[in-house]
Amino acid sequence: MNLNKILGGIALLSVVGAVSAQETVVKIGHSGPLSGSQAFSGKDNENGARLAIEELNAKPISVGGKVIKFELQSEDDQGDPKSGVGAAQKLIDSGVKFVVGPYNSGVTMPASRTYNEAGVLVATVSSNPKITEQGYKNLFRINASDSQLGSKMALYAAKEMKMKKVAVIDDRTAFGQGVADEFTKQAKTSGLQVEPREFTTDKATDFTTILTKLKAKNVDGIFFGGYAPQGAPMARQMKQLGITAKLLGGDTICTAEMGKLGGDTVGENVVCTQGGALLDKVASGPAFKAAYKKRFNINADVYAASFYDGVHLIADAMKKTNSLDPAKVGAELYKGSYKGVGGNYGFDAKGNLKESPVTVFTFKGGVPTAITTY
Known part of the structure; x- marks a missing residue:
């Protein structure tokens, strides 16, 4: 064989080896309910993160002179606090330093401590206001909080729907209680009469006892702090009992x-x-x-865009800081901003969004249909 060809082949192999050596794998963790009654939401969120990672890998970024290849590691936290801590530890043990999720506030509260102790950066849609009151520096909320979701619903009920008397039911989860508290607070401020709180669970399916009691009180609206698997049968039973009050709620019942x-x-x-x-x-x-729709053959639901944006804003901060250090990436998120699909992402000192519009929806043909941004 010609010596020049041999030398040329060796040189080519050296270049290929050098290019391969310059690639760095970065794992992005995802935690959400991938089984159980909320699996539809968990999978929607995971899909949003996966789409972002596939886009980034198609047009890779470079950090510290190395091409970054992102990998998604997704864990099923079952929407359960204990399982959520287990999922967090599994991600940490696998070397994950950046996480999008969890979805449920009740999972995020205990899991965030585990992530914080391991120096992991977390971008969550969990809405309970207490989450960002814990003082964890690298914990960011990438959507509206309960104070915005609940209070805007109360304002809309009072000012636009002209309600006078409302009832409140919560499912005793961190999310359900939090959003119900914020609704109640604003409802009273807006002059609405609020009936004593009723309680259920995130596993219940029969609400006839509570609803029968509320029917006798002739309320204009019933605010439910909880999730769609309970909200839907609640709506069905309201109709069966002849209750004409509107069923009100936050983002977790605002889904297909x-x-x-x-x-x-x-x-x-x-x-x-x-x-x-x-x-x-x-x-x-x-x-x-x-x-x-092209990638997953279904329509995006409530938070797919937020999880998609969450991955992209983390990658954008890596590029701006030229670092894969979660502390440096987090510092950039605090001082910088990122324009995503869901809006502008800029954070205050506690990790909450500086701008977080809220949109009011109703349903037409079984699909959430926007009324107005409020």
Whole structure:
């Protein structure tokens, strides 16, 4: 064989080896309910993160002179606090330093301590205000908090729907209690009469006893702090009992699953709030929805865009700081900003969004349909 060809081949192999050596794998963790009654939300969130990672790998970024290849490691936390801590530890043990999730406030509260102790940066949609009051430096909320979701629903009920008397039910989860508390606080400030709180669980399916009691009180609206697997049968039983009050709620009943589970009993009788502006009204919203539909053959639900943005804003901060150190990436998130599909991501000193619009929805044909940004 020609000596020049041999030398050329060796040189080529050396270049290929050098290029391979310059690639660094960065794991992005995801924690969410991938089994159980909330699995539809967990999978939607995971899909959003996966789409972002596939896009980043298609047009890779470089950090510290090395090409970054992102890998998604997704863990099922079952929407359960204990399982959430276990999922967090599993991600940490696998070397994950950046996490999008958890979804549930009740999971995020204990898991965030585990992540904080390991120096992991967390971007969550969990909305209980107490989450960002813990003082964990690298914990960011990438959506509206309960104080925004609950209070805006109360303001809309009082000012636009002209309600006078409302009831409140919560499912005793950290999210359900938090959003119900914020609704109640603003409802009273807005002059609404609020009946004594009723309670259920996130596993219940029969609400007839509570609803029968509330029917006798002739309320204009019933605010439910809880999730779609309970919200849908609640709407069905309200109709069966002849209750004409509107069913109100936050983002967790503002999902296509609510319409799917509730059928024709979920329509304009349900009014709910979601964090963020309308995807159809923002520049990159329609393109994101189309890309998601093409990749997963289903429509994006409530938080797919937030998880997609969460991955991208972390990658953007890595590029700006030229670092994979979670502390440096987190510092950039505090001082900088990122324009994503769901809006502008800039954070205050506690890790909350500086700007967080809330959109009010109802249902038409089983699908959440926007009324207005409020």
